[in-house]
Amino acid sequence: MRITIRTAVTALAAVAALSLSACGDDSSDDNADGGDSTTTSEPTEEDTPAEEDTPAEEDTPAEEESDAPEGETQDVFDVGLGDCISNFNAEEQVSELTVIPCEEEHDQEVFAVFEVPDGDFPGSEAFQSQVETDCIGSFETFVGMPYNESVLEIQWLEPTEESWAQGDRELVCTVLDPSGPVTGTLEGANR
Numbered sequence: 001m002r003i004t005i006r007t008a009v010t011a012l013a014a015v016a017a018l019s020l021s022a023c024g025d026d027s028s029d030d031n032a033d034g035g036d037s038t039t040t041s042e043p044t045e046e047d048t049p050a051e052e053d054t055p056a057e058e059d060t061p062a063e064e065e066s067d068a069p070e071g072e073t074q075d076v077f078d079v080g081l082g083d084c085i086s087n088f089n090a091e092e093q094v095s096e097l098t099v100i101p102c103e104e105e106h107d108q109e110v111f112a113v114f115e116v117p118d119g120d121f122p123g124s125e126a127f128q129s130q131v132e133t134d135c136i137g138s139f140e141t142f143v144g145m146p147y148n149e150s151v152l153e154i155q156w157l158e159p160t161e162e163s164w165a166q167g168d169r170e171l172v173c174t175v176l177d178p179s180g181p182v183t184g185t186l187e188g189a190n191r
Contacts, residue, residue, distance in 0.1 A: 071100035135173035
């Protein structure tokens with residue numbers, strides 16, 4: 001699946017450029033996912049100071065992994081509604097996530113899962129439009145207040161072209177507190 005981070009309602013359009021990760025229906029698709037990761041990171045690495053960019057990218061995931069709460073590593077395709085997870089690197093393709101019991105400290109919670117209409121691969125702009133209607137629309141029901149009034153943020157997972165070709169049609173919406181990890185569900189948090 002691809003991930004896209006939203007930091008403010010008005011910045012939603014700029015965020016679509018961060019879509020990078022993939023998921024599909026078979027756990028054997030990890031090789032295809034790895035190819036996308038290389039492709040998406042190539043524009044950054046093509047810059048002349050590629051050696052400077054690469055260590056910075058490597059440092060960020062290592063720091064996130066070392067700070068991540070303990071949990072069970074699961075294939076991204078197995079993560080679903082109600083799962084609480086640790087943060088993941090939005091600049092890389094995601095094939096696995098750490099699922100943590102919601103009663104323990106975690107970074108994000110899956111609050112909605114939507115089917116993307118079948119057909120040709122729609123692309124990031126179409127996924128963003130669906131997030132704006134479906135994920136943001138479900139946010140108020142889950143959290144207890146409108147998204148544009150909340151301090152909480154949304155992140156989502158969307159199919160890549162490769163996972164789409166394998167039948168992946170899920171848009172997975174997660175909620176997070178930008179100030180840091182939470183303990184317990186954010187359902188009804190009303191903040």
